[in-house]
């Protein structure tokens with residue numbers, strides 16, 4: 001059985017207390033809202049893309065520690081990535097949360113602290129909410145739902 | 148009898164209600180969750196089942212099963228008799244005047260939809276009004292909104308005060324020439340508030356407006372007398388009174404049921420069918436199309452008998468004791484805020500904490516074996532009213548104990564430490 005401390009690691013608690021890039025970026029090239037209808041968590045993700053590179057990412061919203069920390073770490077992880085790299089990172093991150101047999105992808109970096117979420121299936125959607133919003137923003141959609 | 152000076156609960160419950168004995172009736176309470184004894188504080192979502200109910204449902208399939216209302220053979224006749232006996236059980240549970248006023252449904256949700264569709268819809272014109280409160284479960288909001296979209300009728304909402312109560316004068320002010328129906332929750336699942344329904348019904352009736360009560364959270368915690376209340380309709384679900392899920396009942400005054408068209412068409416709800424003309428059965432069969440959840444109804448009957456054998460007053464007193472105790476202990480936790488502190492409350496404590504989101508609270512409690520609900524409780528307007536995205540909610544059933552409240556408090560202290 002996994003311990004609570006595997007889920008609520010110090011890094012996660014820290015990002016929850018002091019979320020990074022917690023701001024609206026105005027103007028920005030892309031933005032979208034993410035909403036989890038099951039629990040009411042909501043997040044708004046703002047992105048500035050230049051060429052095919054992500055310059056900066058910000059977010060605002062209200063959610064649990066897992067969704068807030070995940071959004072915060074996401075914004076840090078994406079800065080300077082190409083769109084293709086961002087997409088690949090999302091895929092690796094998603095796999096990390098749903099497939100425990102998968103070896104850790106070295107590119108995940110700090111995102112790996114969220115690995116503990118996979119032992120809490122009801123919380124996976126919390127961790128992916130901001131990513132779904134990011135995805136929607138880059139696809140030119142205004143809204144993403146974690147459902 | 149108790150006097151005004153002594154608290155009516157402490158002494159009476161100790162002698163009249165033996166919770167340790169009662170806990171033995173619920174086999175699930177012996178199980179562990181994450182290696183810890185289960186502390187089940189989510190009975191408002193759905194209550195656990197006593198052995199007598201589990202066995203009755205199993206025996207129904209094992210020994211008695213057949214379709215009902217249509218066989219000449221022994222099994223069918225026998226089970227039909229048992230099934231119809233539950234109607235009498237429900238009648239007596241609600242103190243309805245006649246068995247014919249009891250319609251079996253899939254639950255409270257279906258009861259509201261049935262009344263919306265068969266009773267209210269034909270009476271509505273554009274601009275007519277239906278009154279609900281700001282603390283309704285989605286099942287008592289959405290059916291009315293759907294009717295509104297169809298007919299142009301509008302929903303009027305009694306505002307919720309800071310303590311989670313409503314004021315009769317606010318309700319009265321909403322009653323108008325255009326009010327066609329009032330549908331209110333008897334006890335709120337999100338806040339625990341017990342609404343002043345008797346007074347509300349009297350006010351509505353002064354203007355000839357019929358009233359439905361959503362009793363899903365009331366019947367597990369108090370004895371209900373539909374004749375004394377004089378409500379026109381009353382709905383509840385079996386699974387919240389320690390019975391099976393997917394069954395429930397609607398009470399409707401005979402004079403209304405008689406004039407209502409069917410809800411669903413099919414078998415069992417007709418007197419005769421031909422392609423030229425179909426004659427509908429009388430109530431309640433008119434509203435019971437198709438083969439129902441037979442063993443579920445049998446189980447619900449046993450659940451009602453079980454609940455009544457413990458004494459609804461004793462159960463209510465026991466749960467009130469837990470509510471008072473939990474309210475006192477939770478209020479002392481720094482950074483914890485209770486939502487719903489109305490003077491008249493059933494065994495529900497909804498709360499938020501400064502340091503942690505309800506989801507995180509729910510997960511941490513779960514790892515201590517404590518099951519609570521975290522979320523909007525199918526009452527999003529209540530969340531909007533209190534400007535919170537969600538709450539954590541502990542709700543009490545007849546099997547809960549003060550020791551379990553202590554465990555809850557301990558676990559909440561753990562949450563505080565982790566997130567401080």
Ligand SMILES: Cc1ncc(COP(=O)(O)O)c(C=O)c1O
Pocket residue numbers: 191192253254255256257284286287332334335336361363364384386525
């Ligand atoms: C106040 C209230 N009304 C209605 C319902 C709906 O009950 P059911 O889902 O059994 O139809 C519930 C259940 O959560 C409730 O708490």
